[in-house]
Amino acid sequence: MTRESDLIASLRRLATDPGARGLMDDAAVLEVGDMRLVLTHDMLAEGVHFLRDDPPEDVAWKLLAVNLSDLAGKGARPLAVLLGYSLGPSDWDARFVDGLGRALRGFDIPLLGGDTIAVAAGTPRSYGMTAIGVAEGAVPSRSGAAPGDLLWVTGSIGDAGAGLAIARGAEGPAALLERYRTPMPRLEAGRALAPLVSAMMDVSDGLLIDASRLAAASGVAALITLDQIPLSQAYLDLAGESRGARLEAATAGDDYELLFTAPRERAPAIHALADRLGLPFSRIGGIEEGSGLRVLDAGEEVPLPPKLGFEHGD
Amino acid sequence: MTRESDLIASLRRLATDPGARGLMDDAAVLEVGDMRLVLTHDMLAEGVHFLRDDPPEDVAWKLLAVNLSDLAGKGARPLAVLLGYSLGPSDWDARFVDGLGRALRGFDIPLLGGDTIAVAAGTPRSYGMTAIGVAEGAVPSRSGAAPGDLLWVTGSIGDAGAGLAIARGAEGPAALLERYRTPMPRLEAGRALAPLVSAMMDVSDGLLIDASRLAAASGVAALITLDQIPLSQAYLDLAGESRGARLEAATAGDDYELLFTAPRERAPAIHALADRLGLPFSRIGGIEEGSGLRVLDAGEEVPLPPKLGFEHGD
Numbered sequence: 044m045t046r047e048s049d050l051i052a053s054l055r056r057l058a059t060d061p062g063a064r065g066l067m068d069d070a071a072v073l074e075v076g077d078m079r080l081v082l083t084h085d086m087l088a089e090g091v092h093f094l095r096d097d098p099p100e101d102v103a104w105k106l107l108a109v110n111l112s113d114l115a116g117k118g119a120r121p122l123a124v125l126l127g128y129s130l131g132p133s134d135w136d137a138r139f140v141d142g143l144g145r146a147l148r149g150f151d152i153p154l155l156g157g158d159t160i161a162v163a164a165g166t167p168r169s170y171g172m173t174a175i176g177v178a179e180g181a182v183p184s185r186s187g188a189a190p191g192d193l194l195w196v197t198g199s200i201g202d203a204g205a206g207l208a209i210a211r212g213a214e215g216p217a218a219l220l221e222r223y224r225t226p227m228p229r230l231e232a233g234r235a236l237a238p239l240v241s242a243m244m245d246v247s248d249g250l251l252i253d254a255s256r257l258a259a260a261s262g263v264a265a266l267i268t269l270d271q272i273p274l275s276q277a278y279l280d281l282a283g284e285s286r287g288a289r290l291e292a293a294t295a296g297d298d299y300e301l302l303f304t305a306p307r308e309r310a311p312a313i314h315a316l317a318d319r320l321g322l323p324f325s326r327i328g329g330i331e332e333g334s335g336l337r338v339l340d341a342g343e344e345v346p347l348p349p350k351l352g353f354e355h356g357d
Numbered sequence: 358m359t360r361e362s363d364l365i366a367s368l369r370r371l372a373t374d375p376g377a378r379g380l381m382d383d384a385a386v387l388e389v390g391d392m393r394l395v396l397t398h399d400m401l402a403e404g405v406h407f408l409r410d411d412p413p414e415d416v417a418w419k420l421l422a423v424n425l426s427d428l429a430g431k432g433a434r435p436l437a438v439l440l441g442y443s444l445g446p447s448d449w450d451a452r453f454v455d456g457l458g459r460a461l462r463g464f465d466i467p468l469l470g471g472d473t474i475a476v477a478a479g480t481p482r483s484y485g486m487t488a489i490g491v492a493e494g495a496v497p498s499r500s501g502a503a504p505g506d507l508l509w510v511t512g513s514i515g516d517a518g519a520g521l522a523i524a525r526g527a528e529g530p531a532a533l534l535e536r537y538r539t540p541m542p543r544l545e546a547g548r549a550l551a552p553l554v555s556a557m558m559d560v561s562d563g564l565l566i567d568a569s570r571l572a573a574a575s576g577v578a579a580l581i582t583l584d585q586i587p588l589s590q591a592y593l594d595l596a597g598e599s600r601g602a603r604l605e606a607a608t609a610g611d612d613y614e615l616l617f618t619a620p621r622e623r624a625p626a627i628h629a630l631a632d633r634l635g636l637p638f639s640r641i642g643g644i645e646e647g648s649g650l651r652v653l654d655a656g657e658e659v660p661l662p663p664k665l666g667f668e669h670g671d
Contacts, residue, residue, distance in 0.1 A: 046444060046447050046450070046475075047444055047473055047475055049447065049450075050442070050444060050447075050450050050454065050473055051473060053450075053451065053454045054440070054442075054454060054468070054471075054473075056458075057454065057457065057458045057461060057468050058467070058468045058469065058470070059467070060437070060467035060468075060469060062437070062467065062469055063467060063468065063469045063470060066470060066471075070470065071437070071439070071469035071470035073436060073437050073469060073489065075389070075392050075394070075436065075491060076390065076391065076392045077390065078389050078390045078392055080389065080394075080489075082437070082439060082469055082470060082487075082489070083439075083470060084439040084440070084441055084470060084471045084472050084485075084487055085472050086441050086472045086473075086474045086485075088443075088474040088475070088476060090477075091474060091475065092474075122387060122389065123374070123376070123385070123387050123396070125385070125396060125397075125398040125487055126368070126398070127398055127400050127441060127485040128364070128368075129402075129483065130360060130361055130364060133360050133363065133364075136360070136363075136364050136367075137367065140364065140367045140368060140371065143371065144370075144371045147371060153372070153373075153374035153376065153377060154368070154371050154372045154374075154377065155372065155374060155376055155377045155385035155387060155396055156372070156377060156380060156384065156385035156396060156397060156398060157368075157380075157398045158398050158399050158400045158485070159361055159364055159365060159368075159400075160400045160402040160405060160406075160483060161360075161361055161402070161405065162402060162481060162483065163404075163481060166480055166481060167476060167477060167480060169443065169474060169476065169483075171398075171400075171441040171472070171485045173396075173398055173439055173487040175387065175394075175396070175489075177389060
């Protein structure tokens with residue numbers, strides 16, 4: 044147990060309202076009148092979620108995108124955001140606000156309020172954002188996966204992880220760097236998928252760790268077939284097609300794709316939706332009785348890597 | 358212009374949605390279906406909003422209380438909160454969570470979600486909270502005061518300022534220290550006052566500065582009669598009855614009382630409400646044509662003190 048997991052455990056004991064979902068989901072659900080609101084608050088900290096040298100415009104984009112991605116994972120339509128901002132050097136702040144404005148306009152989301160605080164010079168930066176959305180129907184949780192369901196993921200996995208390596212100085216194309224710095228939350232896909240899925244979440248900490256969390260929340264086991272994980276051509280060109288490259292993609296995180304399960308008979312509807320949206324949805328495995336995660340590659344079971352992804356307290 | 362006021366000005370240019378109220382109000386208004394939600398996000402930073410030696414339980418209480426006070430100022434009923442938490446030493450964190458639990462139960466508010474981040478040891482602590490409330494009717498703003506209105510305040514002013522001096526080592530009674538460390542948001546009064554007032558806000562930064570902000574937002578002038586500002590017996594016993602003591606109370610801040618204006622003919626209804634709630638409401642002045650703030654004491658105009666209260670960037 045790390046300090047952070049201890050703290051989260053103690054906060055969970057306070058969060059007894061059913062809408063809190065045990066602090067185990069991407070977002071909370073608040074029923075108000077006949078409306079179903081979806082609420083999330085995500086923070087970005089320098090050195091943990093972004094690098095000191097990342098452009099401030101991109102940090103602002105990412106702060107908005109990661110919060111919207113939580114709403115996407117719950118099939119919610121974003122309504123508004125609030126910002127918690129710690130002042131830095133004025134040129135940094137000006138560029139952050141510039142990037143935030145562009146991101147807000149890009150997603151057509153109003154900034155409704157927030158707070159700013161002055162911190163001592165040299166304090167590592169951290170920013171918080173609250174996003175409020177509304178769900179039209181039921182709000183998918185992480186806990187609805189059932190044995191026999193298929194496991195799916197949107198888009199491609201691993202690009203952002205490669206992008207982080209590029210941000211740290213490795214060689215590689217700008218397209219991968221962009222996927223790390225300016226992720227695109229799958230809002231439209233999330234809303235369209237919500238009525239079809241048995242469980243859904245966004246992939247933020249790594250495909251393997253997030254799949255294992257979905258399985259644990261559902262009380263089932265997840266099976267992932269490594270060679271079905273969708274990799275972009277840019278990723279393949281850079282990292283190759285080895286098992287190591289696939290495991291790297293599956294554990295790197297920051298993808299902000301959607302991971303979801305659905306009964307097998309919904310596969311045609313899911314394929315049809317992918318066609319309509321022009322976004323690939325890939326079957327990467329399935330759900331079984333039991334617990335934990337199994338990974339197959341080319342038909343044989345692969346030992347789990349020591350690190351499935353980013354964990355709080357890493 | 359400070360760095361912080363520059364930043365706030367640039368954020369205001371982004372917050373063009375009418376519900377953001379130009380980032381000038383205590384909270385934002387979000388209409389969803391036929392519901393009127395009231396949203397606020399306030400942060401507490403070590404060395405700015407609390408002292409390093411303040412008990413962590415009380416910092417947690419205050420974080421909740423200051424957010425609920427923003428909802429009180431808008432006449433909203435709190436529905437839920439989200440927490441943004443930066444990890445500190447484990448004993449501090451355990452005591453904070455303990456105090457947060459007590460505060461949540463005290464106000465009967467669910468913690469629905471949030472985020473935790475690890476920061477480097479020694480980083481000054483800062484915490485964020487988002488509170489979501491619902492308004493039954495119109496949401497009072499700061500900008501509705503009109504010439505001829507009376508200016509009122511709930512409870513007593515200056516206790517928390519004296520309490521801060523006590524927290525810093527001055528002699529004084531525990532009751533004043535408590536008003537600094539564990540303020541009580543005026544939720545019930547705010548909801549009951551909302552239909553009666555022309556403008557309302559909570560007093561967080563100091564009565565004089567907050568009154569001047571209300572006047573500025575309304576495009577009017579405020580007149581405050583210093584000898585009508587309600588002071589507690591504990592404050593009078595400690596600070597005396599001098600003009601200096603009254604000015605100190607009126608500029609110290611952290612009161613979390615409600616400041617409001619209403620047409621003169623509503624005075625009987627306001628007095629009746631005070632009786633019903635068992636909470637004193639004091640007439641401390643009025644609203645005039647013009648701009649700015651005038652302060653009278655014993656019938657004569659008093660020069661404004663150099664500092665009307667706490668300003669972002671102080």
